[in-house]
Structures are given as C-alpha cells and as structure tokens.
Amino acid sequence: xTAEVLGVVRTSEIAESIAIMARLRAPNxxxxxxxxxxxxxxxxxxxxxxxxxxAIDRRAWPDLKDELGDLLLQVxxxxxxxxEAGYFSIEDVAANLNAKLIRRHPHIFADxxxxxxxxxxxxxxxxxxxxxxxxxxxxxxxxxxxxxMPAILEAFKLGQRAAKVGFDWPDVTGLxxxxxxxxxxxxxxxxxxxxxxxEDELGDLLFTAVNxxxxxxxxxxxxxxxANRKFRAxxxxxxxxxxxxxxxxxxxxxxxxxxxxxxxxx
Numbered sequence: 587x588t589a590e591v592l593g594v595v596r597t598s599e600i601a602e603s604i605a606i607m608a609r610l611r612a613p614n615x616x617x618x619x620x621x622x623x624x625x626x627x628x629x630x631x632x633x634x635x636x637x638x639x640x641a642i643d644r645r646a647w648p649d650l651k652d653e654l655g656d657l658l659l660q661v662x663x664x665x666x667x668x669x670e671a672g673y674f675s676i677e678d679v680a681a682n683l684n685a686k687l688i689r690r691h692p693h694i695f696a697d698x699x700x701x702x703x704x705x706x707x708x709x710x711x712x713x714x715x716x717x718x719x720x721x722x723x724x725x726x727x728x729x730x731x732x733x734x735m736p737a738i739l740e741a742f743k744l745g746q747r748a749a750k751v752g753f754d755w756p757d758v759t760g761l762x763x764x765x766x767x768x769x770x771x772x773x774x775x776x777x778x779x780x781x782x783x784x785e786d787e788l789g790d791l792l793f794t795a796v797n798x799x800x801x802x803x804x805x806x807x808x809x810x811x812x813a814n815r816k817f818r819a820x821x822x823x824x825x826x827x828x829x830x831x832x833x834x835x836x837x838x839x840x841x842x843x844x845x846x847x848x849x850x851x852x
Contacts, residue, residue, distance in 0.1 A: 619663075738810070746800060757801070764794045
C-alpha cells in the first residue's frame with residue numbers, strides 16, 4: 587500500500603533532515619557527531635523524551651514543535667549509525683513502521699470492524715501476540731518487560747503483565763491495605779536502623795504505589811511529575827514571600843506554618 591493510496595503527501599523536509607544527518611556523520615563532517623555511538627546517544631534520547639512531556643504538560647505548542655524535532659533527531663541519529671554499520675536504513679525503519687500500522691489497524695485497512703477504542707485495543711493486543719509468537723521466546727514470562735526501563739515504568743509494566751495471568755489485587759482496597767503494610771514494615775526497619783532493609787522496604791512501598799496508580803488507570807510518572815510541579819510552585823511561593831535566606835534561618839515549625847499558608851492560596 588503506497589503513500590499515494592493512503593493519501594499521504596510527502597515533503598522534502600524529512601529527506602533534507604536525513605541528508606543533513608548523513609553529512610554530519612561523514613568523514614569530513616562534525617567531529618562531535620562522528621564520535622557518537624549508540625550508547626553515547628541513549629541519555630540524550632531520554633532527556634529529549636522528557637522535554638517533550640514537559641512541553642505537553644505546559645501546553646507550550648511552539649516548544650513542543652522544537653522538542654519533537656529534537657526527538658526526531660535521535661531517530662535519525664540511530665538510523666544513520668545503523669546504516670553505516672550495515673544493520674538497516676531509515677527507509678527500513680519507516681517501511682517497518684508503515685507495515686506495522688497497517689497490520690495493526692485491520693478495521694481501517696482491511697475488512698475487520700472496531701466500533702470503539704476498546705475494540706481497537708483488543709484487536710491491537712491480539713495482533714501483537716501473533717507477532718511475538720514468531721520471535722524467539724524469552725526464558726520467563728516477565729522477560730517481555732525490559733529491565734532498562736525507568737524504574738517507575740518498569741514497575742507499572744511488571745504489574746500490568748502479571749495481572750494478565752490473574753496475579754493482581756482484585757481492587758484498590760487490597761492495595762491500600764498493602765500500602766499500610768509496607769509503610770509499617772519500612773517504619774520498623776527505620777527504627778531498627780537497618781539500612782539494607784530500609785532500601786528494600788522503601789522499594790516495596792514505591793512498587794505498591796505504582797500498582798495503585800495502575801488500578802486507578804493513572805500514569806504514575808505523570809502523577810509524580812504533577813506533584814513535583816506543585817511542590818516547586820509552593821516552595822517558590824514561600825521563597826518569593828520570605829526570601830531564601832529567611833527560609834534557611836527558619837525553624838521547622840516556622841517552615842511548616844509558611845507551607846500551610848502557601849497551600850491555602852488558590
């Protein structure tokens with residue numbers, strides 16, 4: 587199925603971006619770009635992804651345009667390095683994506699039907715399982731969840747995948763009980779000053795909180811980012827009123843009172 591059949595208008599900007607990336611990596615190109623490897627670029631990819639999130643959260647659409655360009659650069663960088671090594675080209679990446687999108691939307695490009703978003707999700711998951719069946723099977727069921735994910739996302743995916751075989755809390759009530767249990771165990775280890783156990787119990791508490799978010803159909807990463815922004819705004823408000831030197835000189839009780847007043851503000 588060609589771009590013309592799908593009604594897609596191709597532009598020269600993407601082709602120019604690909605050519606610029608190839609030029610930067612050429613023998614007489616940019617020294618910094620030429621020195622980069624798959625491993626050295628990884629951290630930039632993560633940073634750019636979070637900057638996209640930030641622009642969306644701020645509804646800063648001009649910024650989002652720039653950040654999406656930076657994220658696209660990461661794709662072009664990886665594809666160029668892969669092309670140089672003979673692994674695959676950017677055209678292969680696009681062709682693979684096109685085929686996947688068409689294959690996973692049979693209600694659009696074939697004769698399947700899907701009336702709701704939930705119907706689409708069922709079809710999508712079924713097709714993904716068929717695709718996975720043709721790959722080398724992992725040793726364990728949870729191996730489908732990569733260990734290199736950010737910890738919050740990994741915890742979310744682990745709980746989600748375990749739930750598919752019924753290993754899950756039936757409702758949020760059990761999760762609140764589990765939170766209380768883990769909190770009590772953490773406090774006990776803190777009282778015992780057992781540093782190794784403290785880390786373990788804190789991890790258990792965080793893992794349970796992530797699974798609570800999953801049950802509430804919330805993204806824990808986004809919920810935490812929202813809490814971070816709220817904390818930042820309230821602390822900045824305290825600083826604006828009193829000044830950072832005054833805050834440093836304040837007692838815990840005074841700081842708590844300043845925080846309480848800031849929280850009361852609309």
